[in-house]
Amino acid sequence: MKAGEYMKGRVHSIETMGTVDGPGMRFVVFLQGCPMRCAYCHNPDTWDNVGDSTMMTIDEIWEQFERNRSFYTNGGITVTGGEPLVQIDFVLALFTYFKERGIHTCLDTSGITYTPVQRSKFEALLAVTDLAMLDIKDIDPTHHKDITKQSIDPVKAFAKLTTATNTDVWIRHVIVPGLTDNKDRHYRLGFFLGAMPNIKALDCLPYHVMGVNKYKELNIPYRLEGTQAAPKELAVAASKTVLAGMKAYRQHQWSVWPQEG
Numbered sequence: 001m002k003a004g005e006y007m008k009g010r011v012h013s014i015e016t017m018g019t020v021d022g023p024g025m026r027f028v029v030f031l032q033g034c035p036m037r038c039a040y041c042h043n044p045d046t047w048d049n050v051g052d053s054t055m056m057t058i059d060e061i062w063e064q065f066e067r068n069r070s071f072y073t074n075g076g077i078t079v080t081g082g083e084p085l086v087q088i089d090f091v092l093a094l095f096t097y098f099k100e101r102g103i104h105t106c107l108d109t110s111g112i113t114y115t116p117v118q119r120s121k122f123e124a125l126l127a128v129t130d131l132a133m134l135d136i137k138d139i140d141p142t143h144h145k146d147i148t149k150q151s152i153d154p155v156k157a158f159a160k161l162t163t164a165t166n167t168d169v170w171i172r173h174v175i176v177p178g179l180t181d182n183k184d185r186h187y188r189l190g191f192f193l194g195a196m197p198n199i200k201a202l203d204c205l206p207y208h209v210m211g212v213n214k215y216k217e218l219n220i221p222y223r224l225e226g227t228q229a230a231p232k233e234l235a236v237a238a239s240k241t242v243l244a245g246m247k248a249y250r251q252h253q254w255s256v257w258p259q260e261g
């Protein structure tokens with residue numbers, strides 16, 4: 001029996017025509033389960049490790065991909081969640097399978113599940129990952145903990161691993177009014193990112209309120225009740241500050257990771 005037949009993942013949902021989760025048109029697989037509890041998460045229905053998910057084999061996912069394969073010539077497959085690396089064995093097998101068939105692979109992750117003990121498995125995964133989209137919620141440890149209920153340390157360690165493996169990375173950072181719209185922390189984020197020559201893009205995304213209704217349906221209190229969507233200008237300003245921080249780090253040409261690391 002081959003991996004495609006026996007490896008199963010817990011799939012929350014599949015979007016066949018994704019345009020915002022990586023380059024080109026993408027087949028997007030949302031995996032179930034996430035240990036983070038981001039205050040602004042718009043997918044709380046993916047948090048539970050079981051939830052309303054479907055067990056799918058790699059062959060079944062491939063079969064769906066193939067139906068629209070001609071659409072993905074400039075894109076590929078993206079695995080997101082939830083936090084896809086809760087199911088790292090499955091993602092590793094899935095990406096290996098798709099890479100063997102010449103498909104571009106993109107991993108959308110928070111990096112939160114990384115541990116040095118599992119380094120070799122993560123390296124194996126990054127070897128079959130064409131692009132990692134790394135979502136950094138906040139560079140400040142206290143704020144990160146407050147926003148996500150998790151430590152930032154694994155996120156930073158994962159970021160450093162992508163540099164060590166020279167994996168292409170797009171950085172994502174959501175700008176939430178009153179929560180993450182802080183110039184000092186944006187600059188510090190940039191200073192940290194300055195040490196990552198493998199970064200290919202930076203995307204500061206304005207907070208939106210889509211998904212808030214899911215909290216009501218799931219009977220989960222929404223921590224940002226009343227927070228308005230962020231204007232685009234706020235995200236543009238944040239991008240400039242992050243880039244200024246990156247530039248400042250690189251101008252010094254420091255050979256060590258900044259203190260934030």
Ligand code: SF4
Nearest residue numbers: 034036037038041082
């Ligand atoms: S990491 Fe993503 S899925 Fe998990 S809580 Fe945060 S925003 Fe939601």
